[in-house]
Structures are given as C-alpha cells and as structure tokens.
Amino acid sequence: MTSKNVLLKRAEEQFLRREYDNAIKIYSLLLQEDPQMRDARIGVFLSDMGLESDEDAQALFDYYQAIKSSNDNAEEIIDQLMQTIYATRVVIQEQLLGGLEEAQLDEGIRYEDFVRLIEEKGSFKEAFEDIMFSTRVVIRTREEFIDFIRRLVEAGYDEMAANYLDTLGESFGNDQEIYGLYALLQKSDA
Numbered sequence: 001m002t003s004k005n006v007l008l009k010r011a012e013e014q015f016l017r018r019e020y021d022n023a024i025k026i027y028s029l030l031l032q033e034d035p036q037m038r039d040a041r042i043g044v045f046l047s048d049m050g051l052e053s054d055e056d057a058q059a060l061f062d063y064y065q066a067i068k069s070s071n072d073n074a075e076e077i078i079d080q081l082m083q084t085i086y087a088t089r090v091v092i093q094e095q096l097l098g099g100l101e102e103a104q105l106d107e108g109i110r111y112e113d114f115v116r117l118i119e120e121k122g123s124f125k126e127a128f129e130d131i132m133f134s135t136r137v138v139i140r141t142r143e144e145f146i147d148f149i150r151r152l153v154e155a156g157y158d159e160m161a162a163n164y165l166d167t168l169g170e171s172f173g174n175d176q177e178i179y180g181l182y183a184l185l186q187k188s189d190a
Helices: 002-016 020-033 038-052 054-068 074-096 111-121 124-132 142-154 158-172 176-189
Strands: none
Touching: 002 020, 002 038, 002 054, 020 038, 038 054, 038 158, 054 074, 054 158, 111 124, 111 142, 124 142, 142 158, 142 176, 158 176
C-alpha cells in the first residue's frame, strides 16, 4: 500500500509541475496495479486534459483535492464533471466535422432548447450550471458555436471558452468572426 501512496504522490507532483506526460505514465502504473483506483483514473483524465488546456485541468485538480476530503461523493462529482466536459467537446467536434446522427441528438439538449432554458432561468450561468452535470449541449451550426462562446465569456467562463476556441476554432478556417471571439476573450481578461 505504501508504494501506491508514494507513486500517487509522485504523480500528483508531476501534475502540479504541469509535466502531464510524466504524470500520465505514473498514473497508468497505478492503474495497472489497481484498475479501480479513482485517484489514478481521475489523474489520467486530468493529465490528458492538461495537455490541451492547462488551466482547466489545474482548476479541476484543485477542485477535486478540495472536495475529496470533505465530500463522500467527490469522485462521483468529478467523474460527472469530466464526462460532461468530454461529451460536450465530442459533440461539438462531431457537429463541426460532419454532423451527428439523429439518435445522437437525442443524447443531449439542442442548442435552441438550451437558449430557451436560459430565457426561463433568466441567466446563462444558472442554466449552464443546471445542465453541466446531467447532459450535453448539441451545437449544430457555426452561429450556435459563436453564440455559445460569447455567452461563456459573458458569464465568466473564459478558460472554457478559450479551450473550445483552441480545440475547434480551426474547423472554421480563416473565419473573421471566430477570430473576433479571441479578441472578446482578451477584453474579458483585461
């Protein structure tokens, strides 16, 4: 058991140093020994996320560390959050790169329905937080993507908006409106 704790501590240190490749290797060793080890499973996911979005991964790691000692279902909360983030990215990427089958649309909330929910709640942030853990938003058009990013920035989700832009922005080629979203992010940071 001690060697697991030593390896876990080493993996977490690598993660905090932002050496995600090394952290993944160590977490993977832990998973080989114990495939059900939640700290290692979460560590692999967050390390992989860190390769794409350093700040998002670090923020989730900090959140997990803060709640795991005080909340009995911390792993479930983080698992749900990670699944939601992953599913939302996948849906947006699939939509922008070729479309979804109708059956897949049923697995999430359409953007126009999400906008209606925002209007009902009176707040993007409240509506987004309500669905963040339970479903994914299906974005089908460039206009919906732009609107979604703008709303994320206005609600203070700058890092998430930047992550979506970095991941999917090039799918639009040299689209000036997409580039304008980066300028919106810079204004928000100022």
